[in-house]
Amino acid sequence: MKGSFPKEVYLNGEWLSSEAAKISVFDRGFMHGDGIYEVIPFYKGKSFLLSEHLKRLKYCLSEIYLDFDLSGIEGLVYEALQRAKLGKEDAAVYIQITRGVTPRTHFIPQNTEPTFLMYAFPAQLGGFENRSWKVLLYQDLRWQRCDIKTTSWLANTMANSKSHELGLNETILYRDGLVTEGSHSSIFFIKGNIVYTHPEGPAILSGITRKFVIGLCKEHGITLHEEPFPLEELGNVHEVFCTGTTTQIMQVTEMIYKGKTVFKSSDNGEVLKKLQSAFKEKTRSL
Numbered sequence: 001m002k003g004s005f006p007k008e009v010y011l012n013g014e015w016l017s018s019e020a021a022k023i024s025v026f027d028r029g030f031m032h033g034d035g036i037y038e039v040i041p042f043y044k045g046k047s048f049l050l051s052e053h054l055k056r057l058k059y060c061l062s063e064i065y066l067d068f069d070l071s072g073i074e075g076l077v078y079e080a081l082q083r084a085k086l087g088k089e090d091a092a093v094y095i096q097i098t099r100g101v102t103p104r105t106h107f108i109p110q111n112t113e114p115t116f117l118m119y120a121f122p123a124q125l126g127g128f129e130n131r132s133w134k135v136l137l138y139q140d141l142r143w144q145r146c147d148i149k150t151t152s153w154l155a156n157t158m159a160n161s162k163s164h165e166l167g168l169n170e171t172i173l174y175r176d177g178l179v180t181e182g183s184h185s186s187i188f189f190i191k192g193n194i195v196y197t198h199p200e201g202p203a204i205l206s207g208i209t210r211k212f213v214i215g216l217c218k219e220h221g222i223t224l225h226e227e228p229f230p231l232e233e234l235g236n237v238h239e240v241f242c243t244g245t246t247t248q249i250m251q252v253t254e255m256i257y258k259g260k261t262v263f264k265s266s267d268n269g270e271v272l273k274k275l276q277s278a279f280k281e282k283t284r285s286l
């Protein structure tokens, strides 16, 4: 299987080898998917948008009524990188917080001891502008609080598997005839000279990269509308790209909807090129 485990993880205040790190079968993260997570990128050891990622982590904790003290987390994040010998590499840090171990209840128990897990892993951040994705459009079957970065990822993985089975790279979700986002990325469409992306709210995760790219559009005088994009317009788009923390800004070269190719392109278009180059400049001069 693709991927590998980190050598060491930080679990509830201790650095442990992955083999030694254990959680209870009664952890609510395991029982109910009752937890949230965050992924923070590092370019050659320098964090990018760290405070925005921590702000979202705080927001998610508060939205699931989980009281957890995040003080000291910045130091820990850097410690994770150092211990994994990734202090000068392109890498990312994964953080997961669950409600912890309690007897199984349907309601949210009070005053639990949350489970905190963190580890660093190498990330391939270079050369994103030379890669591309082919994507499948698929029905958004997720819940109505997609703004919470929850570890309850079943609907996302089920959707993602639909494109994976076809040898494609990402599944783009739609609800009520409107595109929301990718199974693990945000999506932008360019029609004419206007960039479109779904507005923030419960239908999408407020992507940190999405927000940064919206800022880049403003900085470069590119008109952007935060509006849901209709499925029926897919055939009329000129450029498409997805964004995400390790995805960065990924060109989409093909979109497949109901077995038919509705969009195909080979070159990175003008707007995409401009945004990718601005993004690269910002992340490589930290």
Ligand SMILES: Cc1ncc(COP(=O)(O)O)c(C=O)c1O
Pocket (backbone or CB within 6 Å): 181, 182, 183, 184, 185, 186, 205, 206, 207, 208, 209, 210, 243, 244, 245, 246
């Ligand atoms: C559903 C979903 N949307 C969007 C994103 C992109 O968010 P970010 O740019 O913060 O990584 C992710 C990333 O995991 C995601 O899972």
